[in-house]
Amino acid sequence: MRATLSKVLTKEAFDRMIPMAERWTAGVEKAIAEFQVPWHVTRLGCRAEYLFSSQRPRTGTEAHDAMDFELERFMHLYAMNRGILLTPFHNMALMSPATAKEDVDHHTRVFREGLKELVG
Numbered sequence: 001m002r003a004t005l006s007k008v009l010t011k012e013a014f015d016r017m018i019p020m021a022e023r024w025t026a027g028v029e030k031a032i033a034e035f036q037v038p039w040h041v042t043r044l045g046c047r048a049e050y051l052f053s054s055q056r057p058r059t060g061t062e063a064h065d066a067m068d069f070e071l072e073r074f075m076h077l078y079a080m081n082r083g084i085l086l087t088p089f090h091n092m093a094l095m096s097p098a099t100a101k102e103d104v105d106h107h108t109r110v111f112r113e114g115l116k117e118l119v120g
Helices: 002-008 011-035 060-065 069-080 101-119
Strands: 040-044 047-051 092-094
Touching: 011 040, 011 047, 011 101, 069 101
Parallel strands: none
Antiparallel strands: 040 047, 047 092
């Protein structure tokens, strides 16, 4: 706990992690718009995720209804086979103090390529 509070959950760390999450979100939003899929991306601090619905859910039921198991598995495996591990029960990325622009940009490229494969 001491290491987490003194080395990770610091103002300096968040000053680095939040811009990485903003960059990740912008890359995902751009690809969603490019391929015109009815998805959206949400960011809160250094956490960001995309959901398979055009509308942001307002309730747990709406979030559940937006889930697509097969599509989620495809996106996760597509990313994993290209060196990216997303949270296994979401399409979520949590930036760390070690996350670099190159990491985020790699995800953006892979996400875009995955959409290109899906849309054709």
